[in-house]
Amino acid sequence: MKVLVATEKPFAAVAVDGIRKVIAESGYELQLLEKYSSKADLLGAVADADAVIIRSDVIDAEVLDAAKRLRIVVRAGAGYDNVDLAAATAHGVVVENTPGQNSNAVAELVFGMAVMAVRNMYNGTSGTEMKGKRLGLQAYGQVGRNVARIAKGVGMEVSAYDPYCPDDVMVADGIKPVHSVEELYAGNDFVSIHIPATPETKKSIGFDLITKMPKGGVLINTARKEVIDEEGLDKALEARADLKYVADVKPDSAEELKARFGDRVFFTPKKMGAQTAEANINAGIAAARQVVDYLRDGINKYQVNK
Structure with missing residues (x-):
């Protein structure tokens, strides 16, 4: 064969x-x-x-x-x-x-981009620390579990939304289950996206969800670009000057977003999570x-x- x-x-x-x-x-x-x-x-x-x-x-x-x-x-x-x-x-x-x-590789990239975001893309200005901050995981699969492991080591509070994962699995890992995606975004300083691109999830993350994040919120996407409503993302970043978006999946509107929002956005040149x-x-x-x-x-x- x-x-x-x-x-x-x-x-x-x-x-x-x-x-x-x-x-x-x-x-x-x-x-x-x-x-x-x-x-x-x-x-x-x-x-x-x-x-x-x-x-x-x-x-x-x-x-x-x-x-x-x-x-x-x-x-x-x-x-x-x-x-x-x-x-x-x-x-x-x-x-x-x-x-x-590839899960650990992707999880480490999540944290590399998160640190870069809170240190203002290393532009020389004062940033914030991750210890004591709240991290929400949108899906608690293999990558999400590795992200949670690293986050707990950093001293973050971790919660997750995953309707396909039983609460007791999260609780056993020391993770707080939440029961709606709205609750996840509203209750976390960082949200890390780990959902697949399906008919149900494509363009599901837009203005309404992103603007639920607390002041200084950072949205991290190492999943798929298709899950983001790019028009809604643009609108959210325009409405909330405190928000940041970093992604390992370069959006179609990357150049426009970078030109408009500068150091508040960052995109890897190509998908690097498993690299x-x-x-x-x-x-x-x-x-x-x-x-x-x-x-x-x-x-x-x-x-x-x-």
Whole structure:
């Protein structure tokens, strides 16, 4: 069987070596398609692949049509909105992610950006400290739990809103559950967003929610740009000169927001949450192991298109 690693932004060499070792030990064949320049390259490479490992690469109906032998796609990372789940299901293809492998990397970036925000983007002026401040987590999954762990070490008060996570799980971790997104925003000096982009969440965070934040509030987004109502964000920053927005997901209106609000906003040049050596290696090797588990034993623990 052939396992294709299709990465427009390649894994680190150490991660590729680890993937190669896992696939070789299984007796399968590995094919690399790195830094490809056109979709046609991907369409050609998937034609005889039984499995595909990707990062942010797009797997849509056209790719699935071309992949006649494909049985499984594994996205090395937590998010999987770059894969057309409905089309994959229609083609009988299992889609998996690798939850938790990038979580610490993203959580550390949350704090890097939070510190930068409260120190006024290091512009030389007096800022504030994070100890004793309140942090709200919008979703309490793997990334949120790592953010909570770091925040408690810093001495912050942490609460979370996640209708899919039982209160007793949060309480056991020393986290205060809140029961509405409005309560989360109104009750925290920092809010860190960790929700996926779904029909329900897209553009769900706008003027009304953002302006519920207390004076000096900092909104941090390492999730997806689509969950922000950019018009509402612009309006909120205009109405409240004390608010700040920092994101690892550059909004479409980034240049305009930066021109208008200066040091009150910050955006990484490209999504960097998982861009650490450790996360790169962990996610790539986990993806390879999940491919082998499925092809060899039918194990689909991390399937997301059930």
